[in-house]
Amino acid sequence: MTASSPRTAAGPDRPGRLNPLTLLAAAGSTAVITTAAGSWPLSLTVLAASLGLSAAGGTARRVVAAAAAILVPLSLSLVMLHGLFFPEGTTVLAEWGPGRVTAEGLGFAGRRILQLGAVVLALLVFSFSVSVPDLVAALSARGVQGRFAFVLASTLTLLPAISARARRIRQAQESRGLVVTRGLLSRVAAFRLQAVPLVLSLVEDAGTRSAALEARGLSNAGPRTSYREVPDSRLQRTARAVLVLVAAAALVLRLVQAGASA
Amino acid sequence: MDAGKAVRANRPVLAAGIRSFTFHDDETTALRDVTVSFAAGSFTAILGASGSGKSTLGRLLAAWLPPGGHGALAGFLELSGSRLEFDGGPSDPRIDPAQWGRHVGFVPQDPATVLSTVRSTVAEELAFGLENSGMERAAMKAAVGRTAALLGLHDQLEQDPARLSGGQLRRLAIGCAIITGPPVLVMDEPFASLDAAGADGLAAVVRDLLARGTAVVILSQAIDPLLLEAGTWVVLSGGTVTGSGPPAAMGTGSGVLPPAIRRPAPVPAPVAVSRPGVPQTGIPALQLRGVDFAYPAGPGARRRLRKAGPTGEPGGPPLVLRGADLAVHPGEIVAVTGPNGAGKSTLLRHFNGLLRPTAGSVLVRGADISGAPVGRTAASVGLLFQQPRDQLFERSALREVSFGLARLVGPALAAQRATAALASVGLADAAQEHPAELPASAQRLLALATVLARKPAVLALDEPTVALDGDGLALLDATVRLAAAEGAAVVLVTHDLGYARSVAHRTVALDGGRLVPA
Numbered sequence: 001m002t003a004s005s006p007r008t009a010a011g012p013d014r015p016g017r018l019n020p021l022t023l024l025a026a027a028g029s030t031a032v033i034t035t036a037a038g039s040w041p042l043s044l045t046v047l048a049a050s051l052g053l054s055a056a057g058g059t060a061r062r063v064v065a066a067a068a069a070i071l072v073p074l075s076l077s078l079v080m081l082h083g084l085f086f087p088e089g090t091t092v093l094a095e096w097g098p099g100r101v102t103a104e105g106l107g108f109a110g111r112r113i114l115q116l117g118a119v120v121l122a123l124l125v126f127s128f129s130v131s132v133p134d135l136v137a138a139l140s141a142r143g144v145q146g147r148f149a150f151v152l153a154s155t156l157t158l159l160p161a162i163s164a165r166a167r168r169i170r171q172a173q174e175s176r177g178l179v180v181t182r183g184l185l186s187r188v189a190a191f192r193l194q195a196v197p198l199v200l201s202l203v204e205d206a207g208t209r210s211a212a213l214e215a216r217g218l219s220n221a222g223p224r225t226s227y228r229e230v231p232d233s234r235l236q237r238t239a240r241a242v243l244v245l246v247a248a249a250a251l252v253l254r255l256v257q258a259g260a261s262a
Numbered sequence: 263m264d265a266g267k268a269v270r271a272n273r274p275v276l277a278a279g280i281r282s283f284t285f286h287d288d289e290t291t292a293l294r295d296v297t298v299s300f301a302a303g304s305f306t307a308i309l310g311a312s313g314s315g316k317s318t319l320g321r322l323l324a325a326w327l328p329p330g331g332h333g334a335l336a337g338f339l340e341l342s343g344s345r346l347e348f349d350g351g352p353s354d355p356r357i358d359p360a361q362w363g364r365h366v367g368f369v370p371q372d373p374a375t376v377l378s379t380v381r382s383t384v385a386e387e388l389a390f391g392l393e394n395s396g397m398e399r400a401a402m403k404a405a406v407g408r409t410a411a412l413l414g415l416h417d418q419l420e421q422d423p424a425r426l427s428g429g430q431l432r433r434l435a436i437g438c439a440i441i442t443g444p445p446v447l448v449m450d451e452p453f454a455s456l457d458a459a460g461a462d463g464l465a466a467v468v469r470d471l472l473a474r475g476t477a478v479v480i481l482s483q484a485i486d487p488l489l490l491e492a493g494t495w496v497v498l499s500g501g502t503v504t505g506s507g508p509p510a511a512m513g514t515g516s517g518v519l520p521p522a523i524r525r526p527a528p529v530p531a532p533v534a535v536s537r538p539g540v541p542q543t544g545i546p547a548l549q550l551r552g553v554d555f556a557y558p559a560g561p562g563a564r565r566r567l568r569k570a571g572p573t574g575e576p577g578g579p580p581l582v583l584r585g586a587d588l589a590v591h592p593g594e595i596v597a598v599t600g601p602n603g604a605g606k607s608t609l610l611r612h613f614n615g616l617l618r619p620t621a622g623s624v625l626v627r628g629a630d631i632s633g634a635p636v637g638r639t640a641a642s643v644g645l646l647f648q649q650p651r652d653q654l655f656e657r658s659a660l661r662e663v664s665f666g667l668a669r670l671v672g673p674a675l676a677a678q679r680a681t682a683a684l685a686s687v688g689l690a691d692a693a694q695e696h697p698a699e700l701p702a703s704a705q706r707l708l709a710l711a712t713v714l715a716r717k718p719a720v721l722a723l724d725e726p727t728v729a730l731d732g733d734g735l736a737l738l739d740a741t742v743r744l745a746a747a748e749g750a751a752v753v754l755v756t757h758d759l760g761y762a763r764s765v766a767h768r769t770v771a772l773d774g775g776r777l778v779p780a
Contacts, residue, residue, distance in 0.1 A: 133382040140393075153380035161379060164424070171616050171636075172653050175645045176712060177666035179637030197655035204698055208375045211326040215363035216378070216438065217394030227389035227402050 019232045020135040025240040027126035029247035031119040036254040043114035050121035059128040082109035137228040274299035277340040285333040300477040307489040310498035311522030311731040312703030316481040324368030367444035373435035385419040409437045429602025448479045457757035483731040484524035522732040545628040546589040547751035552622035555583040584775035590751040597762035598755045600772035606755040614643040644718035650705040654697040683715035702729040723754040
């Protein structure tokens with residue numbers, strides 16, 4: 001995650017925004033290098049940098065919430081597993097029956113958590129800051145099939161689309177006397193009423209929309225162009241190549257080390 | 263019956279001879295003995311009431327309903343001189359919708375179905391078809407600019423298509439159809455939900471296309487003024503052609519036009535004062551006091567704001583409503599007019615709390631609704647949404663009307679009310695039908711029935727006349743007047759000034775976020 005400020009990716013009109021592939025290369029190589037290196041100072045640095053970037057980009061709250069959802073259960077299981085049952089552990093801190101809490105085990109779990117956290121955060125910062133239209137445009141410009149680019153884009157816009165539709169159905173139902181309060185139970189009960197209409201309307205929508213998409217040439221075999229201009233530069237292209245090479249090198253180095261120590 | 267007589271001299275760019283067309287899941291024939299042909303630069307209106315088979319014909323002509331896919335066609339389709347014969351069997355030719363779409367542009371009745379949903383701005387949505395044909399960016403930019411100028415969408419180019427108003431959305435759908443320059447343009451009810459300026463704009467677009475040699479086909483259940491300029495009228499009734507010829511030969515006296523086809527209502531002179539008989543004393547059924555409203559600024563809104571300059575508070579999002587005041591008494595019918603995008607639908611959504619004012623208050627029967635959940639206010643306020651598809655979600659018309667009724671009046675009375683409401687809009691026979699499969703006019707009436715069944719104290723109707731044919735309009739008119747006579751306060755939002763003035767006791771205009779007498 002070198003010079004990638006996510007803030008610049010949010011506004012399409014902003015000058016100096018980065019190509020989404022550069023962001024992808026940065027996030028991907030960061031994840032690979034951190035995993036390959038297995039060094040906790042590096043993990044910690046990446047973690048801090050990712051948090052800093054997401055704070056600067058205004059996505060910190062969503063990134064942290066998503067990261068917590070992924071990392072908290074994972075961290076707990078790592079602490080349980082390695083903290084209690086680490087075979088090489090010698091410094092015993094506490095003992096219950098077959099389980100021994102060892103300093104080495106806790107240290108190992110801590111390093112793993114840091115490493116995982118760094119990878120997850122780097123990827124989350126990317127996915128929350130990348131502009132989906134830019135990414136799709138960049139991919140189609142590189143000859144990715146229109147249909148595939150469409151599927152990718154719809155996958156990324158699916159959730160907002162579904163929630164918008166669900167909201168419309170809920171508004172229609174509320175306008176006819178469905179009382180939804182802030183309570184969880186009330187919301188669950190309301191969702192039960194919305195689920196069937198939601199699915200049916202999505203299916204029906206897909207049917208009518210497909211005729212429009214076909215008529216507008218979505219399945220055309222020939223080359224296609226992109227209206228949206230995705231910024232790119234020689235510097236970014238070089239940076240992407242370097243990032244990919246460094247990630248590959250880190251991977252090779254790691255494998256060689258593993259082979260040597262085996 | 264041959265619609266092409268007037269243009270026989272020219273070779274048609276598109277023609278169809280439909281002996282019969284039947285949907286796979288339906289036993290009755292949707293279309294039979296329909297022969298139409300369209301020459302370059304010709305202007306044809308296909309007129310028919312809701313359910314006459316207009317939309318099916320339009321979708322067949324545009325290959326949005328490819329024969330073999332959803333139904334069996336016996337007959338032929340002819341495009342630029344090459345004829346495809348169908349007999350409904352497995353050996354029928356296959357149509358490539360993309361190839362066909364290059365020659366025949368289509369604007370469906372529901373403009374939202376045109377949107378690709380994966381493009382983030384109106385400009386990109388317009389360019390979608392051009393991208394797929396591999397056009398260079400410079401040429402695309404020029405085409406998008408030209409089309410936007412033609413349709414008056416220039417100010418919306420950077421806007422999210424999902425946030426357009428109903429009328430703007432229709433213009434976008436038309437733009438998506440014409441941007442690739444197809445030799446034939448077929449439009450299904452293009453005037454629905456367009457304000458006067460939008461209808462004039464559309465008329466200019468049609469004239470421009472005709473001058474350039476495009477064959478224009480408009481499917482309509484109303485005789486909009488533009489259609490008087492058509493070379494040929496084709497009348498469709500019960501799935502077959504019952505008359506065709508130049509408009510002059512098919513006037514009111516000829517008996518060719520079914521009564522359900524709407525004619526433009528003359529705009530009566532404005533009524534300056536309230537009609538007698540509506541007491542404006544006591545507690546209003548609905549009252550708005552100095553209501554301000556602004557949509558929260560999203561990333562897109564912030565962009566727009568930068569472009570347009572702030573119109574609300576410094577740095578804040580622009581106000582859609584500013585200090586809106588309104589009082590409607592029981593039995594009173596008030597029409598709210600205003601151009602597309604003025605905030606009319608936004609205003610109505612305040613009546614039951616779907617939207618909450620940023621300042622000011624909304625009172626229903628004298629009580630402030632700010633703390634009440636929408637579902638509770640809904641007992642007193644019935645809201646008809648602009649799009650029936652936003653209102654209908656159930657599996658059958660009867661279930662649709664019955665939703666939430668039992669909670670309101672108890673199960674016994676609910677069944678009675680639901681049946682009565684369906685009957686009042688002429689849908690007693692359609693009780694078990696799926697709402698999505700009803701014709702557009704019937705969908706709108708069903709949505710109206712769901713509101714009427716609740717007998718609310720305040721009836722808020724958003725563009726109720728859109729998509730209604732003549733029969734539907736008569737039903738709407740009767741039910742609205744009846745509801746008011748029974749003591750409901752009715753607020754209807756419409757761009758149809760003629761209807762507004764004919765039914766309402768007074769008309770107010772939404773102008774710059776304020777309600778002013780019109």
